Amino acid sequence: MKPLETCTIGIVGLGLMGGAIALALRSQGIIGTTGHILAYDRNHETLAAAQAEGIIDAGIRSPASMLGHCDLVFLCLTPTTLLRFMESQMAAFQPGTLITDIAGIKGSIVAAMEHTLREDLDFIPGHPMAGSELGGFVHAKHCTFHGKNYILTPLKRNKPENLALLKTLIYRMGFGRITETSPQEHDRKIAFTSQLCHVIAAALVDCEDDTEITRFGGGSFEDLTRIAMLNAPMWTELFIENQEELVQRIEQFEGSLDRLKSYIAHRAGPELEQRLQRVRERRAAMV
Amino acid sequence: MKPLETCTIGIVGLGLMGGAIALALRSQGIIGTTGHILAYDRNHETLAAAQAEGIIDAGIRSPASMLGHCDLVFLCLTPTTLLRFMESQMAAFQPGTLITDIAGIKGSIVAAMEHTLREDLDFIPGHPMAGSELGGFVHAKHCTFHGKNYILTPLKRNKPENLALLKTLIYRMGFGRITETSPQEHDRKIAFTSQLCHVIAAALVDCEDDTEITRFGGGSFEDLTRIAMLNAPMWTELFIENQEELVQRIEQFEGSLDRLKSYIAHRAGPELEQRLQRVRERRAAMV
Numbered sequence: 001m002k003p004l005e006t007c008t009i010g011i012v013g014l015g016l017m018g019g020a021i022a023l024a025l026r027s028q029g030i031i032g033t034t035g036h037i038l039a040y041d042r043n044h045e046t047l048a049a050a051q052a053e054g055i056i057d058a059g060i061r062s063p064a065s066m067l068g069h070c071d072l073v074f075l076c077l078t079p080t081t082l083l084r085f086m087e088s089q090m091a092a093f094q095p096g097t098l099i100t101d102i103a104g105i106k107g108s109i110v111a112a113m114e115h116t117l118r119e120d121l122d123f124i125p126g127h128p129m130a131g132s133e134l135g136g137f138v139h140a141k142h143c144t145f146h147g148k149n150y151i152l153t154p155l156k157r158n159k160p161e162n163l164a165l166l167k168t169l170i171y172r173m174g175f176g177r178i179t180e181t182s183p184q185e186h187d188r189k190i191a192f193t194s195q196l197c198h199v200i201a202a203a204l205v206d207c208e209d210d211t212e213i214t215r216f217g218g219g220s221f222e223d224l225t226r227i228a229m230l231n232a233p234m235w236t237e238l239f240i241e242n243q244e245e246l247v248q249r250i251e252q253f254e255g256s257l258d259r260l261k262s263y264i265a266h267r268a269g270p271e272l273e274q275r276l277q278r279v280r281e282r283r284a285a286m287v
Numbered sequence: 288m289k290p291l292e293t294c295t296i297g298i299v300g301l302g303l304m305g306g307a308i309a310l311a312l313r314s315q316g317i318i319g320t321t322g323h324i325l326a327y328d329r330n331h332e333t334l335a336a337a338q339a340e341g342i343i344d345a346g347i348r349s350p351a352s353m354l355g356h357c358d359l360v361f362l363c364l365t366p367t368t369l370l371r372f373m374e375s376q377m378a379a380f381q382p383g384t385l386i387t388d389i390a391g392i393k394g395s396i397v398a399a400m401e402h403t404l405r406e407d408l409d410f411i412p413g414h415p416m417a418g419s420e421l422g423g424f425v426h427a428k429h430c431t432f433h434g435k436n437y438i439l440t441p442l443k444r445n446k447p448e449n450l451a452l453l454k455t456l457i458y459r460m461g462f463g464r465i466t467e468t469s470p471q472e473h474d475r476k477i478a479f480t481s482q483l484c485h486v487i488a489a490a491l492v493d494c495e496d497d498t499e500i501t502r503f504g505g506g507s508f509e510d511l512t513r514i515a516m517l518n519a520p521m522w523t524e525l526f527i528e529n530q531e532e533l534v535q536r537i538e539q540f541e542g543s544l545d546r547l548k549s550y551i552a553h554r555a556g557p558e559l560e561q562r563l564q565r566v567r568e569r570r571a572a573m574v
Contacts, residue, residue, distance in 0.1 A: 129505030149502055179502045189503040192495055197507035199547050200487060202566045206543035207536075208479055211572040215436055215466045216476040218416030220484035223510045228570040232563035239551050239559065249494075250548045254541070256493035260486050261537045264526050272526065276519035279489045283515040285498040 001098065001165055002071055004172075005032035010070035012063065012085060014041040014050055016132060017102050018076030019140025022055045024173035040066045046137045064092040072169075075101040078234050079241055083112050095120045098162045102128055104190060105241045106153045106183035114155070122162045125183065127151040127190070128175065133229035147176035151190075153183045191245035196253060198235055199246070201228040288385065288452055289358055291459075292319035297357035299350065299372060301328040301337055303419060304389050305363030306427025309342050311460035327353045333424045354379040359456075362388040365521050366528055370399050382407045385449045389415055391477060392528045393440045393470035401442070409449045412470065414438040414477070415462065420516035434463035438477075440470045478532035483540060485522055486533070488515040 001007075009031060011018045022039060025031050039056045040063045041047050047059025060066035067073065067089060075082050082103055093099070099121055103109055106125050113123050129149035132142050150170045154163055167178055181189075204221075205228040214221070239246055263272035288294075296318060298305045309326060312318050326343045327350045328334050334346025347353035354360065354376060362369050369390055380386070386408055390396055393412050400410050416436035419429050437457050441450055454465055468476075491508075492515040501508070526533055550559035 129503065131505060148506075149504060151503065177502065186503075189500060193500060193503040193508040194505055197491070197511050199544065199551075200491070200511065201507075202563055203540055203543040203547055204484070204487070205566045205570045205573075206547070206562065207539040209569070211569065211574075213476060213480060214573045215464065216416065216438065216473075216480045217436060218418060218481055219435075220488075220514050221480040223513060224484050224487065225570055225573075226510060227507050228566050230563060230567055232560045232567055235563060236556055236560040240554050240556055243551055243554060247548060247552050250544065250551075252494040253490055254544065256490040257486065257537065257541065260490055260493070261534060264486075264530055264537075265534050267527050267530060269523055269527055273519045273523040275493065276489055276517055276522060279492045279515050280517055280519055282496070282498065283492045283512055286492075286501045286512075287498075 001096075001161060004030060004035075004165060004169060006034045007031065007071040008036040008038060008069050010060075010066050010073045011037070011039040011056070011076055012066075012073060013076035013081075014039045014043075014046050014056075014059075014137050015076060016135045016137065016140055016143055017128065017130075018074065019050065019055070019137040020130070020143035020145065021074055021076065021102075021128075021173065022050065023140055024145055026055055028172055028174065030169065030172050036069075038066050038070065041137075050137065063089050067092040067097070068094055070094060070097060072098045073100070075099065075103075077101070077103070078237050079103045079105050079109055080237060082109065086113065086116060090116065090118055093118065093121055097121050098166065099123045100126045100166060102126060104194060104238045106186040108241055110153065110155065110183040122157070122159050123155065124158050124163060124166055125153045125155070126166070126170075127153075127186065128170075129194075130175075133227055135231050145174035147174070150175040150178045151186055152178060152180050153186050154180060187242050188245050191242050191249045195239060195242060195246050196249045198227055198230055199239070199250060200253070201225050202230065204228065288383075288448060291317060291322075291452060291456060293321045294318065294358040295323040295325060295356050297353050297360045298324070298326040298343070298363060299353075299360060300363035300368070301326045301330075301333050301343075301346075301424050302363060303422045303424065303427055303430055304415065304417075305361065306337065306342070306424040307417070307430035307432065308361055308363065308389075308415075308460065309337065310427055311432055313342055315459055315461065317456065317459050323356075325353050325356065328424075337424065350376050351379040354384070355381055357381060357384060359385045360387070362386065362390075364388070364390070365524050366390045366392050366396055367524060369396065373400065373403060377403065377405055380405065380408055384408050385453065386410045387413045387453060389413060391481060391525045393473040395528055397440065397442065397470040409444070409446050410442065411445050411450060411453055412440045412442070413453070413457075414440075414473065415457075416481075417462075420514055422518050432461035434461070437462040437465045438473055439465060439467050440473050441467060474529050475532050478529055478536045482526060482529060482533050483536045485514055485517055486526070486537060487540070488512050489517065491515065
């Protein structure tokens with residue numbers, strides 16, 4: 001692989017995350033004057049805007065003509081769009097291209113890619129733990145990477161130098177911590193930290209139809225339901241793709257909720273207080 | 288009632304909220320040089336610190352000797368401590384004193400006060416919807432009132448001029464919106480916006496014992512569980528005091544969660560997406 005500064009990086013899908021990655025690459029000076037940031041999106045207005053703002057060097061309207069020039073490609077698509085894109089565009093990549101993705105699910109993507117990926121391409125699955133309840137390229141500037149987590153689920157066949165380069169790139173974009181794990185472990189953990197939280201936020205809004213309820217809000221309700229402003233098609237896809245892990249996590253949560261409810265219903269003060277104290281200590285230990 | 292600037296205001300309990308109220312009264316210049324801010328707390332070091340920092344004019348070690356000088360008293364105590372305090376100190380208040388509280392539960396307090404309050408005292412129950420997961424006077428400066436909600440559940444016997452004065456005071460402390468309602472309605476709404484949210488946050492931390500899970504966090508888990516750092520004795524009291532409303536709210540939430548779980552378990556994509564879309568629209572309508 002060439003030095004990072006001289007690479008041509010292609011971004012497939014210039015939405016919130018694709019846009020935020022382009023912005024980070026540009027604003028952190030990661031890609032120098034001898035390198036390029038290209039992007040493909042089905043929305044040509046977005047490409048034109050990003051190019052006019054200088055965030056990308058060129059918006060390319062045909063994926064095939066972009067992929068032939070890229071050393072590194074970020075696939076910023078939902079899981080099913082990603083798999084369809086790879087199926088139809090596999091022949092267009094330059095030999096040796098380093099490919100990574102940002103999808104919130106890893107098991108099914110890795111399984112599919114292991115069957116279909118060309119031998120001469122190197123795919124390193126990734127998941128930047130950043131985002132915003134406001135989607136799309138126009139909100140990309142509100143999606144900050146500073147100090148955030150990034151998960152990688154490297155494959156055995158990944159070239160060590162490519163993995164090293166991608167990790168350097170991730171830190172230079174501003175992320176604070178990279179965790180390497182298996183796709184299965186990723187999906188198990190994410191079912192809890194991300195998907196379960198979105199299901200809970202959705203359920204909380206779902207069970208109250210008085211929109212004036214926020215007059216009684218003091219921050220807790222607002223914090224818990226900010227992510228209820230979710231991109232419904234994308235999250236439907238993520239929830240169903242990770243159905244098994246997620247249902248198990250929902251049931252674990254229901255178990256804990258039921259226990260607390262039972263203490264409250266039976267006015268079991270000492271037991272409730274002890275449990276809440278344990279929760280407080282555990283949360284304090286989570287850093 | 289005298290003009291606000293010349294009032295002597297007494298704060299009973301100089302914890303997070305009592306401290307934040309004292310700070311707001313002082314920093315907003317609400318109490319002028321002819322008025323006073325006094326405080327009573329069982330922790331004498333806190334009183335000394337607050338006096339040394341100029342946040343209060345004097346820390347009084349005996350509630351009775353403070354109450355005899357106050358025109359307006361903020362009871363910044365937990366519900367049971369408040370009721371015990373009022374029982375033991377009822378004789379100490381100046382005739383005509385305006386008394387208000389900050390407790391997160393109103394029905395049981397109003398019921399008790401209606402029986403025990405002296406005829407010549409005016410008690411206006413209140414609930415500032417502000418706080419912090421970090422408790423105590425030392426964190427009072429992190430408890431901001433700016434633009435926050437404040438709930439009042441006035442009694443029929445309250446003097447209109449006292450209610451008007453309290454509302455002026457609340458807005459001048461920085462709160463953005465006052466809602467007047469009945470104690471029952473307060474408890475019903477708060478069971479949802481505040482207590483249910485705290486129960487959910489606690490259950491979420493309760494069901495995962497891996498404290499390293501935050502490596503997989505992208506903001507959602509952190510947002511949903513910040514309030515799991517709860518003051519266990521206080522919240523135990525609030526949950527059990529509002530047991531009936533809270534259990535009902537938990538069960539409503541469980542119903543919504545179960546429906547979403549069922550869609551996910553049965554991979555019912557269109558139904559799930561439609562429900563999430565409805566949630567998104569409802570959350571957007573909540574301002």
